[in-house]
Amino acid sequence: MSFGMVMSSTSGLTFKSMSKPKVVVALSGGVDSSVTAALLKEQGYECIGIHIRFWSDSAVDESAGVLPQNKCCTLGGLEDARAIAAQLEIPFYVMNGEREFKEHVVDYFLNSYAQGQTPNPCVECNRNIKFGQLLERAQQLGAEFVASGHYARVSHEGDRHLLKTAIDTNKDQSYFLYHLQQEKLKHILFPVGGYTKPEIYELAKKFGLLRVVEKPQSQGLCFFSEASPKHFLRRYLDGKYFKKGPIVTVDGRVIGEHQGLPLYTIGQRSGLGIGGVKGEPEGEPWYVVATDAEKNALVVGHKESVMSQIIICRDLDFTLGKPPAPSFEAQVRIRHRGALIPARVNIDGERAVITCLEPAEGVAPGQAAVFYQDDLVVGGGLIIRQQNEEA
Template identity: 50%
Template sequence: MKQNSNKKRVVVAMSGGVDSSVAAALLVEQGYDVVGMMMRLWSEPGIGPAAPANRCCTPDQMADARRVAGLLGIPFYVVDVQDHFRQTIVQFFIDEHANGRTPNPCIECNRQIRFTYLLERALALDANYLATGHYAQVVHTPDGYQLRKGLDPNKDQSYVLHVLDQEKLGQVLFPIGGYTKPEVRELAQKFGLPVASKSESQDLCFLGDGDYRRFLQEYSQKASQPGPILTSSGEELGQHEGLPFYTIGQRKGLGISASVPLFVLRKDVARNALIVGPKSELGQQILIARDVNWLSGRPPQEPIPAQIKIRYKAKGIQGMVVDLGNGRSQVTFHEPVFGVTAGQGAVFYDGDVCLGGGIIADGVNLLEDTATSADSVQAVTAQTTPSLQLADIQVHS
């Protein structure tokens, strides 16, 4: 594609929704040479009342994106990523659940699809940037690029963008990161976009009916195997229906009775057992994150204070982060926390600046640590971790 020599080219990842549509409109208004691009992603066949389609790229979504592109006067292309998406993101979702972890597929999609595969397609079109409708901000400082939270605290998506590195931060644009969601809808009306009042989908995009239990039962025999519900001491209290169908900290719906309330403490994949216990056993003050990416490209040489988010919608929790090498970091919280879940992201912040993050490791991952890392964990643990008491446990949502 021939580029207008007087303008920088931006490929906008369009979804047919209001956020990406306004992102494209803002870039056109700012004078960029804008190209719209939409990914056709895999969805499971034969599920749902309508023709099967990924929720991110249904025929209606594609029609809306094409309509917006036509209104803005920009070219529009659809890229078929179905096979790659199925082999990477969907299989990752299945495998993680089968191994007792609770993944965030949006993080992995950003890592492997949106900011790798799609970014490469954009650069192949001689684009200078790939733009998306994420609520986040990239700021260029004398020390390099920073990823900062989006202005709207209710929509901030920096958590799922912690996988970006310095090179990619210099190649991406987040045009709506400095706006709130209501302001984005107002902009859509100002630009005359037909998607201004369009609702948002909250479900996993590749599930035909939004039912992840049914999906795992169909696609992973291992994930849906029943097994024992055990206390920490090994007493069997009942049977679970499949480890993926329970969450750390869950109390209701376990189908067991005891003299005190019992919570899900962890998942023992080797025994296919769900381990439960009283609230006094639930607090966790230390976690190990694997596959850690530091956005500056430079892991800290000393322990650093940070606010750590352990789920997408969770508030940041105060703690210390220590780089252990080999892509691993230890987080020590100032107070015991509730609901630390293997497979979720642990993302580190200094105020509004996203420093980096990784994936919360489970017991199996911890066994893979090097001896040096293990020694570091023990040393920091001994220095910073008091004994846990029931009154110390704080629930974070």
């Protein structure tokens, strides 16, 4: 496929149209996706910008000055994405992903909390929307690739497509992408993963993308306006999940009252409302160890109680299609931006049994455990259980 050597000028820069294929760029209206589009156009790709509209929480109180909009696709973000596409002289479309987002992300999030798990909706958004629905739409448009502003890298090496961590370890988002396998990775580009965040801002200035340079970065989960999910959970989960109940120590003593099990996560130490406890060292913090839905009890303990040696996972995915071996060494991450923990991973049928060589703190069922070997993302799975080595 050839596009000749036609030259086009955008914001004082000259882009070359060379023999490179068509790519759909997920344009959110932020600096990372904008620079992604500019880099790819500079490299000669035929770019199409698509802005995805996600589900938004219509139950928020607009009288409090909060609009019912998703933080990843605000009206301002849409206008910025449209303006960036016009500036780069690339086609621009808006894709409605509300139904799919509600089903695969929001409902999953709520159902997980109802089952006593701590979900990671960003994993499911990437799996089902950005590299599910959007990838399908790109193929319908005849595009060979989908590109986004994720801080990760894909190395296309012949018939192998390797998912790697970003150069900027402080911004790395590979944890959310462990489920991508070869049939998807071969169609994915992550241009910003090879740069640091400060370098991306400099590139935005170089490309003249000034309207996105000073934009604040979105924080937290996108589909509710508050910093904490507790208000969202109260809006959408049945009231039966928020019955008060006992706070119980790991040895069975009742030391307080919780406000509803979905409001707590494994490893949490703040906001428990536990005062001084007779017989306990003064000032030693309490941590959430587990939830007991049958007894409507919140189980707490001191730090040693939230340290785990063994982690059990299911729903495994491997970026190269299979594990490196039935038993292999890796570094394991149990939460986004969490520490890398040296471990041995043993594949047991459809499960992985992870033996941590250093205790892991606050392992939460419902989160992902992601396996790394140096900068290579090997794969990962959904945490279903954790235990101390002695258990």
